[in-house]
Amino acid sequence: MAGRVPRLLPLWKRAIPKYPLYLEGRPQNRVFLCQFWMKLIPDRTFELPNDRVHFEIHPQMSILDVKQYLEKIYNVDVLKVRTYRKSGYVFKEDSIEMEQQQKGRIPPVKVACVQLGGEHRFTFPDLFSKKSMGEQDNNMKDLNEKLDLAKNWERPSLPPWFS
Structure with a gap:
């Protein structure tokens, strides 16, 4: 019973099963979905x-796995x-004001530093700039107007207050 994996263990904490060995006479083993994960x-x-990117990766991934993952799935040239491993740490409850669920131990993670090749470049987008927030507000107003117009498209003779 010690080797059983509990059902409630999240996917990112589970171990990746070993790839089955190929034996002569049997059909070729194929993996259609990658069992690893990478987080930018x-x-x-x-x-x-611009040509350097950091990923948080699955603990069992090797350097070759990271390179093949990016090249075969995303068609990105990788130079290096x-x-x-980034060590984990423990929050001291008195030093930081946080909710009770967030207090405690941060687990160690494995990080991959990737140098992109060819013409591939990456920059993080500025998601919370004031300029983009104003544009988003305008887009939301336009979207709400279109939704209000399209709300009763199947009943054009009825006024909108009946919906």
């Missing part, structure tokens, strides 16, 4: 050049990959 993260210590 910003590097907050210093500003990176380096990985390291």
Whole structure:
């Protein structure tokens, strides 16, 4: 019973099963969906050049796995990959005011530093700039007007207050 995985363990904490060995005479083993995951993260210590990207990756991924993942799934040229483990830490309850669920231990993660090749460049978008928020407000107003017009398209003879 010690080798059983609990049902409620999240996918990102589960171990990846070993790929079955190919034996002569059997059909070729195929994997249609990748069982690893990668999360794009910003590097907050210093500003990176446009051809460098950091990923938080599955703990069992190797350098070769990261390179093949990006090249085969996303068609991105990769020059160099380096990985390291970022150690976890424990929040002291008195030092930071947080909700009770957020307090506690932050687990260690594995990080991959990828240097992109060719013409591939990446910059994080500025999601919360004042300029983009104003544009989003205008877009939302336009969208609400269109939705109000399209609300009763199947009943054009009825006034809108009947819907």
